[in-house]
Amino acid sequence: MNKTNKDLLNLIQSNFPLESRPFLKIAKELNISEIEVIDIIKELKSSGYIKRIGGIFDSRKLGYYSTLCAIKVPLDKITEVAKLINSNKGVTHNYIRDHSYNMWFTVIAPSIEEVKEFLDNIKIKTHIKDIIELPVVQLFKISVIFNIKE
Amino acid sequence: MLSCLDKKIIRKIQEDLPLVPKPYAEIAQELGITEKELIYKIKGFCDEGIIRRFGSILNHRNVGYKANAMVVWIVPEDKIKEVSKIMISFPQVSHCYQRPIFPDWPYNIFTMVHAKTQQECEKVVKEIASDVKIYDYNMLYSALELKKVSMKYFMQE
Numbered sequence: 001m002n003k004t005n006k007d008l009l010n011l012i013q014s015n016f017p018l019e020s021r022p023f024l025k026i027a028k029e030l031n032i033s034e035i036e037v038i039d040i041i042k043e044l045k046s047s048g049y050i051k052r053i054g055g056i057f058d059s060r061k062l063g064y065y066s067t068l069c070a071i072k073v074p075l076d077k078i079t080e081v082a083k084l085i086n087s088n089k090g091v092t093h094n095y096i097r098d099h100s101y102n103m104w105f106t107v108i109a110p111s112i113e114e115v116k117e118f119l120d121n122i123k124i125k126t127h128i129k130d131i132i133e134l135p136v137v138q139l140f141k142i143s144v145i146f147n148i149k150e
Numbered sequence: 151m152l153s154c155l156d157k158k159i160i161r162k163i164q165e166d167l168p169l170v171p172k173p174y175a176e177i178a179q180e181l182g183i184t185e186k187e188l189i190y191k192i193k194g195f196c197d198e199g200i201i202r203r204f205g206s207i208l209n210h211r212n213v214g215y216k217a218n219a220m221v222v223w224i225v226p227e228d229k230i231k232e233v234s235k236i237m238i239s240f241p242q243v244s245h246c247y248q249r250p251i252f253p254d255w256p257y258n259i260f261t262m263v264h265a266k267t268q269q270e271c272e273k274v275v276k277e278i279a280s281d282v283k284i285y286d287y288n289m290l291y292s293a294l295e296l297k298k299v300s301m302k303y304f305m306q307e
Contacts, residue, residue, distance in 0.1 A: 009208065016205035018189050018196075021171055038169050041206075048212045052300065053167040055192070055201040057160065062152070062200065062303055068249065068260075086297045089305075094296035097220065099288070101255065104220070108301050132252050134260075138230070140246040141238035142202065144210070 001049075004030060008040055009049065010147065016053060059108050065115055065135075066108040070101035071122070072130035078103070081126050088118055101132065155183070157304045159191050163204075164302060207300070215264040217271040217291070221278075222257035224286035230259065233282045237261055242274045257288065 001009075007030055017025040023037040030037070044050045059066045073081045078096065085091055085105055094105040109115045119131060152160075158181055167173045178188040195201040210218065225233050230248060237259070238246045245262040261278075265271040268291070279285055 009206070009213070012206040013208065014203055014205050016167075018174075018193055018204065020174065020185060020189075022173065023169075023171060034171060038171070042169055048209055051207045051209050052165075053206045054165060054204070055160070055163040055195065056203045056207065057164065057301070057303060058199055058202050059301065059303075061198070062160070064301075064303065070255070082296045090301065091297060092299050092301050094298075095292040096294035096296065097290040098293055099290055103296075104290075105297070110306075130254075132255055134249040134255075136247045137250060137258075138234075138248040140234040140248070141243060142245050144203075144207075144244050147241070 004032065005040055005044065008037065009044065012041075012053065064108050064110055065112040066106065067115060067133050067135040068104065068106050069119065070099075070132050070134065071103045071105075071128055072101055073103045073126075073128065077126065077128075081122075081128070084122060084125060090114075090118075101130070155181075156191070156195075159188065160195075160200075161302075161304055163192060163201075164300065210264060214266055217265045217268045219263050219268075219271050219275070220290045220292070221261045221263050221275055222288050222290065223259040223261070223284050224256050225259045225282075225284055229284075233284060234259065236282050237278055240274065240278055242271075243278070256286075263289075 008026065011026060011029065016022060019025060021034065024034040027034045027037045041050065081103065082094060086094055088107060090108040091105050092108060094103065096102055097104050107115055107118060109118065119133065123129060123131060162177050162181065168176050170176055172185070174188050175185040178185045181188065192201065192204065196204055234246055237243055242263050242265055243261050244264055245260070247260045248258055249260055251258050263271055263274055265274060275287070275289060279287060
């Protein structure tokens with residue numbers, strides 16, 4: 001990636017311009033044209049560097065309930081349990097991690113009741129009792145901004 | 151409370167901004183409002199904290215951050231405040247939360263640590279540990295990604 005592309009990536013991660021011609025604003029800062037900015041962004045998207053440009057929301061402030069959950073899944077049931085968990089549209093992240101609690105997922109729903117119901121359903125369908133719910137007690141930092149250097 | 155229009159706007163800006171010279175004008179037109187109104191609304195959501203960040207979401211694995219560990223710590227209750235303050239000062243720490251503990255889960259502080267390599271990640275974590283003087287920690291790398299999507303709000307209404 002060349003320097004202009006890196007500068008552009010660093011620039012548009014936070015404070016993307018909220019004005020009529022946002023790409024023109026970025027163009028002026030980078031000393032290139034508006035069309036060039038749009039083309040570079042298109043290129044960075046198709047090569048998989050940029051996922052999306054838009055808003056990242058605080059689910060709580062939208063009235064939603066969210067939590068992290070961990071479950072102990074027997075190795076031979078991973079695919080089946082993952083399929084069940086991932087079928088919920090509010091499950092946004094799901095990872096296998098190296099611990100006896102080996103499957104970690106986040107779930108967001110319009111109410112706490114819906115989350116409880118979903119988890120109860122997992123317990124019933126999978127016969128797994130070891131599932132813990134880890135909602136945020138206190139938030140100290142959330143800032144997914146990466147400094148793109150080399 | 152969010153109005154019907156607020157929800158319509160959120161439904162649009164949780165998707166991808168159109169790559170045209172006047173992207174807000176395009177969205178505004180679809181919503182039947184003016185460009186000015188839309189920008190004013192988005193700014194309002196940012197000020198209220200409804201929008202945490204407005205900008206590009208990168209694929210961090212593709213931009214070179216391939217080692218991403220969930221590092222969990224056992225921090226005494228009375229030390230949480232000062233320890234978390236030090237932890238969040240590290241630029242490699244993207245998230246830092248307190249979460250509940252369970253009989254078989256003693257870790258109460260969660261941090262996400264990002265680095266280019268696992269060695270680099272471990273080096274950062276050791277540095278954090280010695281700075282906060284907490285040595286009861288565990289690094290849980292993601293061995294496999296089973297799902298990663300962005301949440302779509304207000305889709306059933």
